Amino acid sequence: MPLKEGFRRKAMLDNLWEMLSPEGGILIFMEKGHPRGFEAVAEVRARLLDEFIVSPTSDARPEPIEPEMRREREPGMIVAPCTNHKACPMYLHPGLTPGRKDFCHFSQRFIRPPFLQRVLGATDRNHEDVDFSFVAVQRGTLPGTEKTTLPAQGREATDKAFGGHEHSPEAPNPLSLPRNILPPIKRRGHVTLDLCTPAGTLERWTVPKSFSKQAYRDARKARWGDLWALGAKTRIVRPVRLGKGGVAPNDGGVRAQQAARGGKMRVINLDADAGGIFRASEAGKASLSPRRTKGGKKGKKPPNLMKELGLQE
Known part of the structure; x- marks a missing residue:
């Protein structure tokens, strides 16, 4: 190994x-x-x-x-x-x-x-x-x-x-x-x-x-x-429980990264218009871009995923 x-x-x-x-x-x-x-x-x-x-x-x-x-x-x-x-x-x-x-x-x-x-x-x-x-x-x-x-x-x-x-x-x-x-x-x-x-x-x-x-x-x-x-x-x-299929070792791909994290994969949704990407959100979670809550009050600021992904300076 x-x-x-x-x-x-x-x-x-x-x-x-x-x-x-x-x-x-x-x-x-x-x-x-x-x-x-x-x-x-x-x-x-x-x-x-x-x-x-x-x-x-x-x-x-x-x-x-x-x-x-x-x-x-x-x-x-x-x-x-x-x-x-x-x-x-x-x-x-x-x-x-x-x-x-x-x-x-x-x-x-x-x-x-x-x-x-x-x-x-x-x-x-x-x-x-x-x-x-x-x-x-x-x-x-x-x-x-x-x-x-x-x-x-x-x-x-x-x-x-x-x-x-x-x-x-x-x-x-x-x-x-x-x-x-x-x-x-x-x-x-x-x-x-x-x-x-x-x-x-x-x-x-x-x-x-x-x-x-x-x-x-x-x-x-x-x-x-x-x-x-x-x-x-x-x-x-007896059926064999083999998991989610083969992954080549050290292939550097998405599935290898998924295996290294114990089988969990993050799915990121990007919203864009003519001006470019304006919002990034993770599947199954709320939007990860700063927004005001209902009534005009500021909510808790989530992590800036767009900056994390290199899409915003």
Whole structure:
């Protein structure tokens, strides 16, 4: 996140990738667990899939405009947290998204060391929860293997996971299972899980008590970030709350300024005649030019917005 310019971020990723072992080296990107941190990680993930690695379940690569300027993709795979190699369903619009409600992040509790306890002056608890977003990717194949050992992903793997592996003769591969992207919602008689599936979609699965005694018990014990293998009774597509659309970072435009102010935009109405602009007012508020109130008495003088906008000396 400290690197605001796109070309600096690209150069950093290129340098880290070159230092990574081509025989199964693992690269982990981690940022703070808030919308801007998630967008920084999602940008890295999108570029890794588009330019650096190719897996058996990757989407077809778009035709490059300048083939000589594009690097050759090599075998690789995303290890975590994604169990798919599709476009991230929470990052449909590149760039910043004001008002984002859904973003992929997780929480980790750690025990504060004694010196930090003394610095903070904490006496009631010695732990803290930290939210973070991350992506871990493997470059190349492991030593002794000829190809990337990636299990089945996609719609078929999602349907099998929905059916459940409770009575399967062998354990499923973790990379073929959906992952909890939020804490489970526990209600009397059923548990609701928000999952990111191997098909690259967000779905809400419901596990009632009548579905399976084991599945219901484990669903109530499930935690944020866990994989889910015991299926569910019902499923629906979960709409993604993405806010107000993408904003290119540091584009200097009106929408970028709006994002920097927390999504609020000032709308200024200008009144003009043949002599030029004579009044400026902000939408939803009274006129911002000095006027006399009814009865000839002077009212409270509002701020001179015309001077503020450089329209009056």
